[in-house]
Amino acid sequence: DSGVTQTPKHLITATGQRVTLRCSPRSGDLSVYWYQQSLDQGLQFLIQYYNGEERAKGNILERFSAQQFPDLHSELNLSSLELGDSALYFCASSVGVGNGYTFGSGTRLTVV
Amino acid sequence: TQLLEQSPQFLSIQEGENLTVYCNSSSVFSSLQWYRQEPGEGPVLLVTVVTGGEVKKLKRLTFQFGDARKDSSLHITAAQPGDTGLYLCAGEDNFNKFYFGSGTKLNVKP
Numbered sequence: 072d073s074g075v076t077q078t079p080k081h082l083i084t085a086t087g088q089r090v091t092l093r094c095s096p097r098s099g100d101l102s103v104y105w106y107q108q109s110l111d112q113g114l115q116f117l118i119q120y121y122n123g124e125e126r127a128k129g130n131i132l133e134r135f136s137a138q139q140f141p142d143l144h145s146e147l148n149l150s151s152l153e154l155g156d157s158a159l160y161f162c163a164s165s166v167g168v169g170n171g172y173t174f175g176s177g178t179r180l181t182v183v
Numbered sequence: 184t185q186l187l188e189q190s191p192q193f194l195s196i197q198e199g200e201n202l203t204v205y206c207n208s209s210s211v212f213s214s215l216q217w218y219r220q221e222p223g224e225g226p227v228l229l230v231t232v233v234t235g236g237e238v239k240k241l242k243r244l245t246f247q248f249g250d251a252r253k254d255s256s257l258h259i260t261a262a263q264p265g266d267t268g269l270y271l272c273a274g275e276d277n278f279n280k281f282y283f284g285s286g287t288k289l290n291v292k293p
Binding site for chain 1: 216227278284
């Protein structure tokens with residue numbers, strides 16, 4: 072157990088639907104990062120939050136949004152889902168610069 | 184365009200062989216991490232290197248950060264089947280943002 076909790080572990084949904092992925096960071100970590108990993112693209116950075124505020128944005132589609140709540144857990148919302156959104160979605164947390172990430176075990180999203 | 188290039192992309196070797204994986208960039212990083220990922224799981228942090236020229240050892244794994252802090256290498260001595268996995272390097276900029284390489288998929292055959 073890495074200390075970063077992601078739910079659900081698996082999600083199967085239809086095109087056009089909306090889903091919410093949840094992440095609880097490791098205790099004491101203020102930064103939360105979301106990554107998408109598909110077979111042919113490696114780990115793609117989506118978005119970073121630090122203590123409730125958006126810190127950096129990567130290749131996140133407009134159909135996707137995220138937020139970090141006062142208790143530091145984060146949610147990634149994916150809407151108008153397409154087949155190409157099928158991927159592993161990872162959340163990671165970090166205590167600060169130079170300390171690396173701690174990853175959750177991911178949510179496998181399958182859009183059918 | 185990948186900010187970090189890893190090579191080789193794939194490596195299949197016999198148990199007991201040595202190997203080196205490279206991670207190269209034209210950018211300078213404040214730190215560099217190496218992760219190992221198994222199928223269906225999240226990447227697990229192996230090491231963080233911070234100082235140019237730094238060498239860190241983790242049992243049979245040796246990590247080196249280039250003098251200019253633009254590149255790194257991972258050397259595995261006497262590889263074992265348990266070393267099989269995807270090895271990822273990630274460079275960190277001054278804003279705590281990480282850039283991942285595309286990974287090296289290692290298969291160690293018994």
